[in-house]
Amino acid sequence: xxxxxxxxxxxxxxxxxxxxxxxFVLELFVPGVHFIWFGIAATIxxxxxxxxxxxxxxxxxxxxLIAISSVFVMRRYVRWSDANTxxxxxxxxxxxxxxxxxxxxxxxxxxRGKVRVGDxxxxxxGPDLGQGAQARVVSVSGTVxxxxxx
Numbered sequence: 001x002x003x004x005x006x007x008x009x010x011x012x013x014x015x016x017x018x019x020x021x022x023x024f025v026l027e028l029f030v031p032g033v034h035f036i037w038f039g040i041a042a043t044i045x046x047x048x049x050x051x052x053x054x055x056x057x058x059x060x061x062x063x064x065l066i067a068i069s070s071v072f073v074m075r076r077y078v079r080w081s082d083a084n085t086x087x088x089x090x091x092x093x094x095x096x097x098x099x100x101x102x103x104x105x106x107x108x109x110x111x112r113g114k115v116r117v118g119d120x121x122x123x124x125x126g127p128d129l130g131q132g133a134q135a136r137v138v139s140v141s142g143t144v145x146x147x148x149x150x
Contacts, residue, residue: 013049016042016059037074041067094122094140102147104133115145 011018023039045063048054054062097117105121106114108129115124115135126147129135135147 013046013059016046016049016063020046037070038067041070092140094143094145097122097137097145098139100137101150102135102137102145104129104131104135107131115147117145 020039020042023035023042027033027035027039041063044066045059048062049059100117102115102117102122102124104113104124105116108124108126111125111128113124113126113129114121115137116122117137122145123143124135124145124147125141126135127149129147129149134150136150137145138148139146
């Protein structure tokens with residue numbers, strides 16, 4: 001155990017670069033953008049520790065402060081939800097059906113029935129309609145399409 005501690009003490013500031021490289025590699029394999037900010041913080045601490053003779057305790061505090069502040073700064077200025085995409089309803093498939101004309105597959109009774117969208121049958125809510133009638137999807141309530149008569 002003492003040899004490991006001695007080895008790490010002999011590396012000095014390069015411990016931070018090793019940590020930064022490990023975090024960057026981890027970022028490649030873990031989905032999302034999580035470890036890159038900590039890797040950047042470790043890289044900055046490496047540069048500061050090489051440029052100035054900073055005790056390891058202050059290096060650790062500096063790493064924590066830079067890592068936490070970089071996460072908050074990036075969350076504030078990077079808006080992931082504003083990303084432009086050619087498939088805005090990719091993970092909300094039902095939302096992409098709003099405005100489409102559908103055919104009633106099972107007659108509506110009491111405001112509930114089934115509609116055919118392409119080759120799929122969806123539960124739907126709307127006015128009482130007979131089988132084969134045409135309807136327009138006006139909104140979505142969970143996994144239920146809300147339709148109106150055409």
